[in-house]
Amino acid sequence: MKRGVLLLALAMSGCATVSDINQTLPTMNVISGKKPQEYAACVADKLATSRGAVQIEPHKDGVQVIVPGKLSADPAAVFDIDARSGGSSIKLHESLSNVPMRPGDIGKAANECISG
Template sequence: MKWVVAALAVTLGGCASVSELESTPETMSVISGKKPKEYADCVQQQLAESRGPLTVEPFHEGGVRLVVPQKVGDGPAAVVDINERGSGSSIKLYERLNNFPLRLGDVKTAATVCISG
């Protein structure tokens, strides 16, 4: 069953680039009390077992961009833009197939868990 869902997701979604993902509506837009690096480290730890290594890129002044790889295929599955904001961060999550109800929820779950705590 998992193979069918993965194959269907690859077939329906194709490959997307970071800029294409960021041109879609964000899946999540929140504010955290954590600094960008602290939040990025948390997301990386949460996704360490379910995804390959995340790409970390500098983003704006003091911000970080995380590019999450797809489980199957090439290209990004999600992009997390983390900007410094006062004593914390503003976070925007863009996911591939964000309107597909059967998409994997590990990225959004990791992003949500890391907001506080």
């Protein structure tokens, strides 16, 4: 039953765009001692096996990390990482933010990369 609900949620998420995902409430809003590029590289490394290559793009005073979906190339999550004195401010937006049984690899990577 749980797998059916998850598959239905994945199918309904459809073709989310970065701007669609950024309009959702952040699932994480934290501060890290790492610089934006350092945090982005950590997240990219942690997600390499489960998600493949992420896109890292310049964004405002930092970088934006776009994470692909597990089953498609459409974005599944967006990290907005802004520079601040002594580190960075991180906001994570996920396309399935309102689905409690969403894959946990993105949140896990985000948490593991905070300290530094």
